[in-house]
Amino acid sequence: MKRINVLIVDDSAFMRKLIADFLTEDPRIHIIGTARNGEDGFKKTIELKPDVVTMDVEMPVLNGLDALKLIMEKNPVPVLMLSSTTKEGAENTILAIAYGAIDFIAKPSGAISLDLHKIKQELIEKVVSVSGANIKQLVKYPLEKKIPTNSPQNYSKIEPTKILGQKDGFQPSRKPTDSKIVCIGTSTGGPRALQAVLTRLPSDIPAPIVIVQHMPAGFTHSLATRLNHLSQITVKEAEDGEILQKGTAYIAPGGYHLQVMKKGTSLQVKLNQAEARNGHRPSVDVMFESLSMIEGIEKVAVIMTGMGSDGSKGLTTLKEKGDVKAIAESEESSIVYGMPKSAIATNLVDEVKKVDLIAEAIIKYV
Known part of the structure; x- marks a missing residue:
């Protein structure tokens, strides 16, 4: 040994x-x-x-x-x-x-x-x-970016990630509707992966994004603040009861499960401190399972770098109950190839992409 x-x-x-x-x-x-x-x-x-x-x-x-x-x-x-x-x-x-x-x-x-x-x-x-861990990826995918000039903070001096959109000649494959949602789960290596994805999404993406990143209480607010400064979309820590808006990403607060419920014609965040699932609160499975209960909504589920298998059971439930496209991060770019590997093993993943190509895949489906 x-x-x-x-x-x-x-x-x-x-x-x-x-x-x-x-x-x-x-x-x-x-x-x-x-x-x-x-x-x-x-x-x-x-x-x-x-x-x-x-x-x-x-x-x-x-x-x-x-x-x-x-x-x-x-x-x-x-x-x-x-x-x-x-x-x-x-x-x-x-x-x-x-x-x-x-x-x-x-x-x-x-x-x-x-x-x-x-x-x-x-x-x-x-x-x-x-x-x-896949340490080469920390060097291969340097994700420090410049904050937009209107930001009150300046974290670094490197140029921002190019935002994907119609200006690049990229045409989404479906017309925008009010009935789509993107849900992302990640763990070890996740903050860097989230930065790679969220900074490549256009501000007018026609869907809300809900995110579970395994992280203790007190840290998810700082993560959301940083990603908000780096991204064209709005990124925030999720609050209990708020109505989901297109072009906004909501990160589950550390220590709380994030569920999505239907409220009239809108989608609403529900936070709770129910028992941890497989050691995790927030849990990707809990978020995915709540979304599986909502009919008439097209879902794009994304599972990225992290140890363990959180998200795989929830993905199975999502696929059984609705119109879902699933994207997993490739082994090549994953810092820890646990959660994506487990998701791919379900044979329910539609696309396997390197982290810097996941935003493009999301845009294609929304």
């Missing part, structure tokens, strides 16, 4: 020891080294060539974000961020994912979390899962 070599980067000696003790409880994991700041972490990543790096965000000398950028530029490796749940921490975490971090774990109670044992199992599972 090949062991997973892990480098732990944290400015707290206590946290370094705690993380190391937790991870080494799993026989698959070997701690190859530790580092006390970002500069030390970057040097040891080059020197030790770990399979996974766990990286604190706030550190002296060189912080986690700057160290991450150097690592992804010089020696790309799966980096798992450990972040606080403050507003600033959430924003930095979303930036870290944009810079190339593969996933993150929220510390339960700040920089020095004495109750870190609460996330021990999640930490072990994520280290194991990201160790096999």
Whole structure:
């Protein structure tokens, strides 16, 4: 059995020891080294060539974000961020994912979390899962984009993604109606995949978009804010009871299932904190199953990068009950080829596309 070599980067000696003790409880994991700041972490990543790096965000000398950028530029490796749940921490975490971090774990109670044992199992599972991630795609699909000039924030200086639409000579295959919806499910690697897709959709897309991204409470708002600044469509965190609008994407808040219900001739968001499904709340299956109950609506279901199989059962239910086109992300572009692989295994997927071609497929069907 090949062991997973892990480098732990944290400015707290206590946290370094705690993380190391937790991870080494799993026989698959070997701690190859530790580092006390970002500069030390970057040097040891080059020197030790770990399979996974766990990286604190706030550190002296060189912080986690700057160290991450150097690592992804010089020696790309799966980096798992450990972040606080403050507003600033959430924003930095979303930036870290944009810079190339593969996933993150929220510390339960700040920089020095004495109750870190609460996330021990999640930490072990994520280290194991990201160790096999498709790291080449983080380099192949650099998704940092320039914010539109009317935005109050400026996250980067790279040109925006070209928006697909009729100006490009691309004609949607169906006439716009009020009876279509796009539903997207994703997990590990999802924020980057969502950026690739949503930034390529035109503002006048004739359908609402509902999204489940596996992410804890407090982080989905920052993700929605960032994607809204980058996209021509409106992107927001979903609110309970709101009526879905065309040209708007709604991201399920962390910790809440998102369901879609019929209200008169409109579609309405329903949020709840019912039991997690297969460890997930929000769950893609729960969202898909709610949509399967709505008749007279054409659905486009999209499943992208992520570990596990969330979405596959819901896709089966959708296909049994209505007019559904299903798109799955290809293995070639998936950071973690779990959820798309499981969806494709149902033999119900209509198209398998690289992440940068999924928006075009969505437009074709709506």
